[in-house]
Amino acid sequence: QEARIFNETPINPRRCLHILTKIIYLLNQGEHFGTTEATEAFFAMTRLFQSNDQTLRRMCYLTIKEMANISEDVIIVTSSLTKDMTGKEDVYRGPAIRALCRITDTTMLQAIERYMKQAIVDKVPSVSSSALVSSLHMVKGSYDVVKRWVNEAQEAASSDNIMVQYHALGLLYHLRKNDRLAVTKMLNKFTKSGLKSPFAYCMLIRIASKLLDETEGGHDSPLFDFIESCLRNKNEMVVYEAASAIVHMPNCTARELAPAVSVLQLFCSSPKAALRYAAVRTLNKVAMKHPSAVTACNLDLENLITDSNRSIATLAITTLLKTGSESSVDRLMKQISSFVSEISDEFKVVVVQAISALCQKYPRKHSVMMNFLSNMLRDDGGFDYKRAIVDCIISIIEENPESKETGLAHLCEFIEDCEHTVLATKILHLLGKEGPRTPQPSKYIRFIFNRVVLESEAVRAAAVSALAKFGAQNDDLLPSVLVLMQRCMMDSDDEVRDRATFYMNVLQQKQKALNAAYIFNGLSVSVPGLEKSLHQYTLEPSEKPFDMKSVPLATAPITEQKTEMAPVATSKLPEKLAPSRQDIYQEQLAAIPEFQGLGPLFKSSDQVQLTEAETEYVVRCVKHTFVRHMVFQFDCTNTLNDQLLQKVMVQMEPSESYEVIQYVPATSLPYSQPGSCYTLVRLPDDDPTAVSCTFSCTMKYLVRDCDPNTGEPDDDGYDDEYVLEDLEVTVADHIQKVLKPNFGAAWEEVGDEFEKEETFALSSVRTLDEAVGNIVSFLGMQPCERSDKVPENKNSHVLFLAGESPVRRLNSPVPLVAKRASVTLSVRKKEKRTGGVQSRLERAQSSKTTLMLRSMAPPAVDALD
């Protein structure tokens, strides 16, 4: 539009300039120019090259660069630019080069190559720098052309001008970075000759540390010495770069860190905020790995806490929290609380995280932390901030039983005026879980019922559930809870009313088992699984209602859900913990016709490596357990690019009375594409000892050589085989982990009549921790109520485990009576199917004992059953 003025003669530099400025300004504001519009303006602009006004010319260059992307035919100005680039006027030449390089492509580059080479070695620094930097930009597009300029760049690197040096070094490195030898040579040369530019030094340090990292060279190499020597450089920039390079080096010893840290310590007292910030940030990183190395700086860091820049202060504090000793924690906490209201939410979250890390380190300090956190909780803050605090408090409560009461009290207070529904429900859930077991559960009821009165629907519903838990666990509170429930039944929201009515009825039954089933260990089924089964149900309209307990397996072949009869004639779905992965496998297996009659998938194990990682073929196995069968899925990868494998299958030789029924081969296995083959095995029905089994596996296949490049296989192949490592099936494969939030209730639910007690000796186990870990992984059951964490300085521990096997439900708490002496194992089982399954039940149980014997020799078994 206004570009028409360009066509006026004589050219009016001032006004044109003004318009160019306007154009650039508009581009800058994010205004969008249409292509035709831009091209028009561009053409008009080319006329401006006739003018000799310097600023105008320079603005032209700038506009060319800005518009290079949006307008067409920018190439036409090439000749003008080339003329300027080689002209006499130095002021034009640098910018002209940069503008030109912006608009040329590889083919055009050939034409100006000669000029570029000249420019790189030009005496005028700005020209040389411009040429070097432009070359660097063009390395991306046309590496080959720029590569030919290495010699010129080399010459430029020995220039006197500091910036030219820096740019030349950068370009040289980019051209040679794939050639480690050349980089090393270059480094050697420059470290010896010494550079003037601080920027170039920083670059050198970076290259050197990269090289050190790649070669994994020891820290005694000349490169490391070079970096260390840079710590004594005059320029702060270089010193900092060197220090941070040392800090970031992996496996650095404390001694090597010391000089870097002391330099950073000096920076901490610098008047420049940026320098202080840089130093503290780096020290913070050091503190993560080597807290002891930073202790020397503690004093300086403490001064920084009062820094006017809050970022610096926060970093200083978190660093101190990491390095500080237990005794200094109190003081620090006080200091933080003095300024915590002034920093932004993001930093507050950082502080909270640091505190929660600290709590794990010094559990005894929890009372201080708790006070601090509750104060923070009272302050204003966004959702993320509050959530971080709540998470932190909850984790403290879980770690420290002593802090439970104060923590819960703080949380109760918090939900009194909490506008975040998610947090409120989360806390209510926690209250319901932990509250009833505290000495004075009654005081929490008030808080919870307040929620019922005051809050939104979701919170009210959660509060009702929490109330029910109180009522179920504390008999003396039951009447009052029932009264409260009655009131909730008048609620305006359906969900709340439903829950209240439901809990009301359950509670009035006053049956432990009912309480356990409905209130403590609610349904925790795999949601997609449930959805699928319901979907299936709606697809097959039938007369009977969708009753979980009565849906036989046959009507829902693809569902994962087994439905089973619980003793008190209620329905309960089996819990699944790893639904997503398992559902994927379920789908995969269901797609294979051979496996369709197997019933629902019970459990899929983790992947087991059957080969070394770097061999010709990589085979991994996943064990899928069904009610009466097991399917082994072998994920094979062919790592030879000159072979095509066909008809791959894994032959299995069982050691026990397992019976291999069928192999499903993978038809073809090209290079680096994983394929799966399957082996179907039937579990023995009669032999009770055969839960565990070892299979020796051999992979058999037809090899066809093929061209590594084209992948064309030869016509003929030959049979070959490859021996894999043995595969073991253990007890854990038959047991699904189940998390029982309230173990005691689940234990009672099973009942006494299924109890069985046996004693085993664990001779190879040294500590309680180890014993617990072994038992958990061996049985493949889920430890409940965090009983897998053994408190210190105790010599007996009770471990709660819950699990479920295909035909039975098994809850076995394992009381460890003495440290590494004997284990009393008491097993309770719940029988879910009567009659014919009895023998399988026996099998599973007795085999378990034999297994325990085998792994925990020498057997000092005292079978108490």
Place this chain on the structure above:
Amino acid sequence: MDSPILEPSLYTVKAVLILDNDGDRLYAKYYDDTYPTVKEQKAFEKNIFNKTHRTDSEIALLEGLTVVYKSNIDLFFYVIGSSHENELMLMAVLNCLFDSLSQMLRYLNSLGGTHNNNSQTTFSFYRKNVERRALLENMEGLFLAVDEIVDGGVILESDPQQVVHRVALRGDDVPLTEQTVTQVLQSAKEQIKWSLLR
């Protein structure tokens, strides 16, 4: 350690921003694709401004980027780099930008004093400071200066003297006579235009 060793590179600066004291963009140049669209850029600028305009500290960590900044009267200067970048390098860029701008404006000021006495357009040259008004009047100087300091993310020059020299705003080595002639011509045109407009 969470931050891997840096790939040595000359690409240091991710963006150069100048905002006014309402947080609106006066100048913005992004050198990589961290914020590809204008919308994202504006959002980022808003965020950055909210975080920084109240404090007088000069460095912050924001959205995983290191931001060094400086405020002067009614302007905010920002230089933005990756969080792994050497903070001091960014600081050098910021200082260079600020110093060269203030030198240029001061220079223009003296220039304006010598031979402009009839033009309304140049009165702002009397102001010494780097402020919004003065910068808007000398947008082309700003563009050229930033272009000389950072090229495509690479630091091109960090010495303000050099930058000012290279930007070489008019009057530097153009003969004074020619300068004044154009100037007079210009102001005459300006006068005519103004009278026409009225």
